[in-house]
Amino acid sequence: MFKLLDGPQTLGRGKIFWSCFLAVLACALIYPLFADSYDVGNFAYFLIWIFMALGLCLMWGYGGMLSFGQTFFFGIAGYGYGVLAINMGGGTTTIAALVLSVLIAMVAAGILGYFMIWGGISGIFFGIVTLSATLVLAFFLGQTAGPEWHIGPARLNGFNGMKGMDPLAIGDFYIEGSALYYIMIALIVIVYFALRMLVNSSVGNVIVATRENPQRAEMLGYDVRKYQLLTFVIGSGLAGLSGALYTSWGQFITPSSIGLPAAAMPIVWVAFSGRSDLTATLVGSFLLLFGFQTITVYSQQAALVLMGALLLATVMLAPQGFVLGIGKLVVDWWTRRQRREPASTLADAGRLQSDET
Amino acid sequence: MSAELFSLFYQFADVFAFLILSAAGLAIVFGMMGVINMAHGEFIMCGAYVTVGLVNLGVPLPIAQILAAVTAGLIGVVVEFLIVRRFYKRPLDSLLATWGLSLIVTQSMLLIVGSAVRGIGTPEGSFAIGEYTFSTYRLVLFGCAVAVLIGLYIIFMKTRFGVIARATMQNAAMAKALGARTGRIYVVSFGIGTGLAGLCGALYAPTMTLIPTMGATFVVESFVTVVIGGANVLLGTAPAAVFLAMIRMTLNASYGQIIGQIGMLFAVILVIRVLPEGLSSVLVRRGR
Numbered sequence: 001m002f003k004l005l006d007g008p009q010t011l012g013r014g015k016i017f018w019s020c021f022l023a024v025l026a027c028a029l030i031y032p033l034f035a036d037s038y039d040v041g042n043f044a045y046f047l048i049w050i051f052m053a054l055g056l057c058l059m060w061g062y063g064g065m066l067s068f069g070q071t072f073f074f075g076i077a078g079y080g081y082g083v084l085a086i087n088m089g090g091g092t093t094t095i096a097a098l099v100l101s102v103l104i105a106m107v108a109a110g111i112l113g114y115f116m117i118w119g120g121i122s123g124i125f126f127g128i129v130t131l132s133a134t135l136v137l138a139f140f141l142g143q144t145a146g147p148e149w150h151i152g153p154a155r156l157n158g159f160n161g162m163k164g165m166d167p168l169a170i171g172d173f174y175i176e177g178s179a180l181y182y183i184m185i186a187l188i189v190i191v192y193f194a195l196r197m198l199v200n201s202s203v204g205n206v207i208v209a210t211r212e213n214p215q216r217a218e219m220l221g222y223d224v225r226k227y228q229l230l231t232f233v234i235g236s237g238l239a240g241l242s243g244a245l246y247t248s249w250g251q252f253i254t255p256s257s258i259g260l261p262a263a264a265m266p267i268v269w270v271a272f273s274g275r276s277d278l279t280a281t282l283v284g285s286f287l288l289l290f291g292f293q294t295i296t297v298y299s300q301q302a303a304l305v306l307m308g309a310l311l312l313a314t315v316m317l318a319p320q321g322f323v324l325g326i327g328k329l330v331v332d333w334w335t336r337r338q339r340r341e342p343a344s345t346l347a348d349a350g351r352l353q354s355d356e357t
Numbered sequence: 358m359s360a361e362l363f364s365l366f367y368q369f370a371d372v373f374a375f376l377i378l379s380a381a382g383l384a385i386v387f388g389m390m391g392v393i394n395m396a397h398g399e400f401i402m403c404g405a406y407v408t409v410g411l412v413n414l415g416v417p418l419p420i421a422q423i424l425a426a427v428t429a430g431l432i433g434v435v436v437e438f439l440i441v442r443r444f445y446k447r448p449l450d451s452l453l454a455t456w457g458l459s460l461i462v463t464q465s466m467l468l469i470v471g472s473a474v475r476g477i478g479t480p481e482g483s484f485a486i487g488e489y490t491f492s493t494y495r496l497v498l499f500g501c502a503v504a505v506l507i508g509l510y511i512i513f514m515k516t517r518f519g520v521i522a523r524a525t526m527q528n529a530a531m532a533k534a535l536g537a538r539t540g541r542i543y544v545v546s547f548g549i550g551t552g553l554a555g556l557c558g559a560l561y562a563p564t565m566t567l568i569p570t571m572g573a574t575f576v577v578e579s580f581v582t583v584v585i586g587g588a589n590v591l592l593g594t595a596p597a598a599v600f601l602a603m604i605r606m607t608l609n610a611s612y613g614q615i616i617g618q619i620g621m622l623f624a625v626i627l628v629i630r631v632l633p634e635g636l637s638s639v640l641v642r643r644g645r
Contacts, residue, residue, distance in 0.1 A: 119630040124449065124452060128580045128584050129629065133622060260459075260570070271453060301465075304460055305464040307460060308456075308457045308460025308464065311457030312440070315457065316440070319447070
């Protein structure tokens with residue numbers, strides 16, 4: 001099992017990495033002891049989006065499928081949670097609502113994915129179709145202001161957004177503040193480990209092989225479409241998890257969390273971080289969300305301008321992602337220091353070249 | 358009876374014009390370079406704002422519209438020079454770059470001009486057939502859409518530029534080896550593409566409220582038309598627009614705008630399941 005966690009498809013390996021990982025986890029676990037509960041709640045809030053980023057990293061970085069419309073599934077599960085939580089009543093059923101809404105998002109991903117993948121759509125078109133679906137959903141939800149748009153007692157409310165659903169709860173105990181925070185940390189660790197194991201397993205190897213060359217993978221006897229669909233459903237399910245958690249955190253969701261600027265966000269996080277590695281995505285998305293949150297306090301629009309600039313800069317300057325690039329530099333520097341080689345630039349250059357080829 | 362028929366044609370023409378005008382620019386860039394310009398909606402927005410600004414300054418509407426299209430085209434040339442030209446070998450990255458650009462432009466506009474701008478009313482004028490009245494401007498839009506198609510046909514089929522451009526579309530490396538300046542072809546076609554986007558914005562500016570996010574109103578239609586049209590502008594985009602306009606007109610008339618849009622999306626998903634390369638691939642194969 002540890003072999004799967006530490007396999008070849010993920011970059012962070014070895015004792016140093018895992019000690020850093022444990023140190024960060026420990027800091028995260030004791031953080032609520034030092035901060036007031038309002039800050040802890042806010043912290044939990046931007047951990048919500050990590051799942052969507054990890055899902056996109058799996059689809060885009062490992063599977064080679066760039067979906068521009070992850071907020072489609074975010075929205076479906078977000079609204080799904082709202083509708084289910086209101087209809088089923090509060091309390092422990094909210095947990096069921098969470099699970100069900102994620103399942104609904106996965107079913108939606110399965111249907112959309114079937115048509116796209118079996119239709120042989122790839123590359124640009126994959127993104128365009130998912131984005132179109134997303135924009136149509138946002139447009140549709142924006143038009144549902146009238147009282148005739150309701151599911152049971154749950155009103156969709158158009159642009160004003162849906163509200164009135166219960167937050168996650170077990171019996172009478174509402175999961176808020178530090179309780180929610182710890183649940184988020186636990187979920188992130190579980191999802192992160194599960195994804196690491198997935199991409200390092202034989203299934204993960206096929207997914208990567210499909211990204212590299214679908215024909216070759218097909219010739220080797222794999223039905224690549226099944227693997228692509230699996231990746232798409234898992235990635236979209238994670239976007240759905242983010243959506244359901246978002247609605248339950250704020251007891252509120254509007255179509256604007258599905259529309260164009262929102263749809264660009266996961267792409268920015270993952271592109272900036274480095275799409276080809278889960279750890280880089282985790283770290284980078286966290287940093288960006290933190291930064292975004294800080295700037296949004298001053299101006300939402302300015303924050304979005306900055307996100308756009310960041311996307312442009314990433315694509316032009318560091319197509320593999322900034323966090324991944326910096327991470328590699330640090331590791332390089334570290335290993336060179338460990339070896340305590342006499343600084344011979346020529347030998348170094350030779351070693352680097354042979355590494356690359 | 359003829360009034361009903363004309364009414365049907367009028368509704369079809371309305372949707373058709375919208376699809377052609379919003380998709381033509383995107384289709385040219387896509388067909389030529391295999392790149393989808395995610396900032397397409399922002400060029401449309403640019404055309405609309407320039408038009409309204411000029412009209413508010415006292416410039417007559419048609420001249421303002423032409424100037425707006427030219428402005429968008431020139432900005433497109435600058436964008437090609439600064440950003441897009443680095444990405445011809447990496448189409449997915451070009452998509453991300455233009456998307457970043459789109460975010461920057463939309464949100465900066467929101468910061469600078471705010472969300473409301475004084476609009477200009479739709480040019481007056483309507484006519485009646487039987488018991489129905491129709492707005493003349495909508496027919497003008499339809500005329501413009503047809504004119505754009507004819508103009509593109511002439512540019513691509515009758516001029517020297519068109520021959521070289523089509524050669525570049527088919528095989529850029531080969532065209533270059535034969536002495537075509539593909540770099541220049543790319544700049545010009547990107548300029549034409551964004552200019553057409555600007556024209557679309559300019560033409561629709563009098564009919565809608567101007568907001569910095571208005572580009573999003575057009576993008577779904579334009580993307581969807583290009584996706585099912587495929588890479589060939591003339592053989593793909595026009596039939597795709599006819600097909601989608603039929604579906605949309607029917608659904609709009611019986612169930613309303615939202616169902617029309619959703620139905621169109623379903624149609625697209627079904628079409629790409631059957632024809633992943635778009636309509637033009639079938640038509641091109643038939644033609645051979």
